Amino acid sequence: APRLLGSPEGDFQLIARVTVGFNAAFDAGVLYVHVGDRAWAKLCLEYSPDVPTICTVVTRGHSDDANSFTVPGSSVWLRVSRTGRALAFHASRDGERWTFVRLFTLGDEKETGAALIGFMTQSPLGEGCVVTYDHLEFRPAWPADLRDGS
Template structure:
């Protein structure tokens, strides 16, 4: 994947910023960014418009073939804030795996947008850090989450876009603060694995 390589999680040149300026920096194995006030990437399912109400800072690259992208995310929660691993296949089709304060406890949440966004809470976690993972196996994407980066809990499996769009998907990192005045997000222990999963349900 351009920008992320190896089990050591070395972030290099190749990831591109999208959306508002997130002030992305990388050093000592930690990627940091910041969402501004009321920045989010979400299209309300009850709305008529297919455009997001606002944008959120993203840092994305386009890996080839099957992959797994994982990291430990830490969020400076102040409001309805989140640190996110995300993927995008087109301007109106994307998905997010979030550690989010939802509504008042840190929660693993997912959003899949096909024109309009859906929104689902998975489970509550303790503290301000957790491990999300995005994988692609063939044309299927899977979301898993972990307390330690070793044992993974299945969250969601889905397809998005055409086969060609799925193969060209951009994946990476996002910060959001939909209702707050902004939040800082950091990602460490980043790893990119150029292989898919044997079993999407148990995460192997």
């Protein structure tokens, strides 16, 4: 899948509004974390399989896949955050109030600190899809509280 990645240092939040032109099951716009070929994670707005859904996959040798909640329409805000070795995923319908989706690690602090973070588009069963990422924001801090909506 096409992806654009960078390697930020320290604590951060990467935020984007993601809009997906859904054409086929599992088309998705993704915020992606890559530590290695067998250690990676993604937070997706995915057509899963016939309704837009917030989905996550965390891979530590083997992948797990979890659906969170459905989304009306084709746009949602996604956020990935890191502090030390901890990573968190959040989603928001308006970019103001955030829903906690997942907290996890992908290795020790050195491995997670060297992670590549960015954007990915997928269309594993279709002919492709167009994904737009806008309202991009990078914050050099961990959220104050994972579960209070901030």
